[in-house]
Amino acid sequence: MTEGIDWIARAGAKPKGRRPAFFEDPAIDRLLSLTMAVVGEVAVLRERLDTVERLLEAKGTISRADIEAYQPDQLAGEERGELTRAYIARVMRGFQQEVEALENPDPPIMDWVEKFSK
Template identity: 85%
Template sequence: MTEGVDWIARAGARPKGRRPAYFDDPAVDRLLSLSMALVAEVSVLRERLDTVERLLEAKGGLNRADIEAYMPDRIAGEERGEATRAYIARVMRGFAQEVEAMANPDPPIMDWVEKLSKE
């Protein structure tokens, strides 16, 4: 399947073009990149664990070939999709809250105090 692929060399390959910059501090961008890579790895591990659990439940045992050959059915795929969406939502919650705050900032409390005192 992927025999002969040097995964370490591929992981260290530099992409063409510049890295995207989202923050003023390049260290924060690197930390974000590292975090997202870990999120992706955990997501893969969650799916693989789901495969192991489903195979154990169905067969009572398993081997590596069973794991590699496993193809989820429609129901398992939907359950995995929902679990992945929930996981990503939890991971990205802080970012989502920041974006919401930028798009819909709450007025400072003093604005409300002044508004109420004029009524």
């Protein structure tokens, strides 16, 4: 861990510039921000758990130093990357569905009524 940096104070620091706004209601933007922060924390926990599992499988016992010093090999890195991509895809699926709906809107109901009444 980096010495001398107060990460708790840094996490509460006000960013420069305006806060990004994606929705009309600022509460939704704050909720999205909070949700994405939790998503990031869960992703880190998943990688750390993967580290613990791999070390236990290899050594049978581990220490905190083992966990901190662990460097995944290429295969482990690729597996982690795939798991992370799948996780993010599941989390973001609702947004993706909204984008898809905007790109390919359903025809108005009257179009269907006219089509089936002929």
